[in-house]
Amino acid sequence: MNRQIRSAAIQFNITLGDVARNRGKAFSALQQAADDGVQLAVLPEMWSTGYDYRRLVELAKETPAILAELQETAARLGLVVVGSLPESEDGKLYNSATVIDRGELRGRYRKLHLFSTMGEDRFLAAGDSTLVVPTSVGRLGVAICYDLRFPELFRKLALEGAEILCLPAEWPKPRQEHWRTLLRARAIENQQFVVAANCCGIQGKLDFFGMSLLISPWGEVLAEGGETDCQPTALFDFEQMTSFRSKIRCFQDRRPEIYGTLP
């Protein structure tokens, strides 16, 4: 049976530190996505708070309640939802993405590569494991924003069976071309679908360009966001992925004995 799913990247202007406002936007976007027939929705990075570093400890206290509401909403709307939020544990703060499958928390991924250019490593702790998780829409691999610049991570996720890469982000100007090029490269080299949700608008000195992308395993941009709030959607056809993978046999033709032995 040919599997097809509709995916959405939820893009919005995150108001720095205003959890109530961001929460309202995210939940109404999820309702809209479900009304549009979406089964997989990816929200941006740190979507409840933005990078409000100095208040993050306080703001992260709201994350458990947001996750509970996400679980209830995903169950009611029949959605798989991925997005990152500030997570506090044992006195440390993480930039932490969760995968919620129609109400069930299936997995958590803490950002591995903290963006030192923006001081993220001074306020947050890095994760120490990767995540590929089976869900009702397929096997999801999860990475966050700056992780995109580390291709080894994505090869590992692909070798562990990720079919769809979900990437929440807060990626600002002037690096639009890096964003677009690297996302397409990750889709092509790993022959997998990509849903990358960026934010848009201004946060302090940073100007976010949006351009959330849904990409096929052939590298085609199936849908793309503009510079304002929006939620581009695309239909993912898994038979197409199987056909691309059998035409160009990247996985079978690897030579790990020469250049390294990733799992």
Ligand SMILES: NC(=O)CCC(=O)C(=O)O
């Ligand atoms: N939030 C981030 O990780 C930003 C990454 C980024 O902007 C980049 O150029 O890389």
